[in-house]
Amino acid sequence: MTNLEKIRLCQEIVEEIQRENSRPACYLEFSREPFSITDSHLGGVPYVPRGGEIPTDEKGNQLWLCAQINFAQMPRMEGFPDGGIFQLFASDFDADGGFGFYAGEYGEQKGWKVVYYEEADPAVTWEACAAKMAVPWEEASKERMPRPAHKFDLRDIKEGNAGLWRIPAHPLKISFRPVVQDVMGDNDFRFDALFAAGLERRLPGADPEEFMSYRLRDETDEERELLRRVRDQLGSGGCKLGGCAYFEQCDIREDDEALAAWDILLFQLHDDFTDFPAGEFPEMDLYLGGFGALNLLIRPEDLKNRNFSQVLGYWATS
Numbered sequence: 001m002t003n004l005e006k007i008r009l010c011q012e013i014v015e016e017i018q019r020e021n022s023r024p025a026c027y028l029e030f031s032r033e034p035f036s037i038t039d040s041h042l043g044g045v046p047y048v049p050r051g052g053e054i055p056t057d058e059k060g061n062q063l064w065l066c067a068q069i070n071f072a073q074m075p076r077m078e079g080f081p082d083g084g085i086f087q088l089f090a091s092d093f094d095a096d097g098g099f100g101f102y103a104g105e106y107g108e109q110k111g112w113k114v115v116y117y118e119e120a121d122p123a124v125t126w127e128a129c130a131a132k133m134a135v136p137w138e139e140a141s142k143e144r145m146p147r148p149a150h151k152f153d154l155r156d157i158k159e160g161n162a163g164l165w166r167i168p169a170h171p172l173k174i175s176f177r178p179v180v181q182d183v184m185g186d187n188d189f190r191f192d193a194l195f196a197a198g199l200e201r202r203l204p205g206a207d208p209e210e211f212m213s214y215r216l217r218d219e220t221d222e223e224r225e226l227l228r229r230v231r232d233q234l235g236s237g238g239c240k241l242g243g244c245a246y247f248e249q250c251d252i253r254e255d256d257e258a259l260a261a262w263d264i265l266l267f268q269l270h271d272d273f274t275d276f277p278a279g280e281f282p283e284m285d286l287y288l289g290g291f292g293a294l295n296l297l298i299r300p301e302d303l304k305n306r307n308f309s310q311v312l313g314y315w316a317t318s
Helices: 003-020 126-130 137-141 154-158 191-202 221-233 257-261 300-304
Strands: 022-031 064-070 085-090 113-117 172-176 180-183 240-242 264-270 293-298 312-316
Touching: 003 022, 003 191, 003 221, 064 172, 064 264, 264 300, 293 300
Parallel strands: none
Antiparallel strands: 022 172, 022 180, 022 240, 064 085, 085 113, 240 264, 264 293, 293 312
16 A cells, blocks of 8 residues: 555545544634623633632632633533633642643642633622732733743743743633534544544554554655645644643543543633634733643533533643
8 A cells, every 4th residue: 555545544534533523612712802891701800799709729829810701602502501601710830730730630629710600790890800809910910921932931930930821911802703513633532443443444454553644654745735634634722612622742531531521622722823713912822831732621411510510621731
């Protein structure tokens, strides 16, 4: 079998896997337009109901708002709420846990928190919510890293030379794209087995490794173009709700069968600036560590019951 024939067979199997493993997804766009306290946004002041408080970590330190989603503002998507406010709070970065996401933690949510309000109180004001912040966002943002993201590495932060690292650098309004069908990428923990089964049906006894896109050569223009298309098909990144998760290093469910139950991508931020649906912003606006990904996964029954206490959170960077 020629190398070109191997590439074509790889593409055929990938297309079959993706036809049978697609999910609705709503991709996000960001802007610096003004937004209200109940609007969907990244960073800044969170909505907090009267009598409510901003969540803290196990040491009593107030967490900061990473993302707020008003489900009433996004297109209707099966399984997701059609109302209410979802919030993700995170810790300031530390070298051991990165925003409080300690190697796929769920349940306890010690260094990060998920909050869900079934209804938003229209009488709550921006000023009242801002007054509950221990440190105003504007003041904290002055401690941002002193130089562009691409001119430092993580050692700056680990050694205390970079100031605060929060996502985003500036509060951003979230808007929603129409719902589309998202397809499985090759770093999903199920992909290798599905690929091997598809190859076995076509070429019994063949070694799947020899037909994987990352192992195939691209020595001619035709091979390069076809292999580029296959590799593009396997991408599952971006900033979105629903769809298929992208993991920067590995799918954390791969080595723990129990985690396979966390099957729904609740929320994902991904700073892949080669295909980034966030408008024209400097990299510092949404910087997860250089092609980093932050994933929140949830079990279908928990999403159905609006139970966000067992969300599986994970952050990694290349």
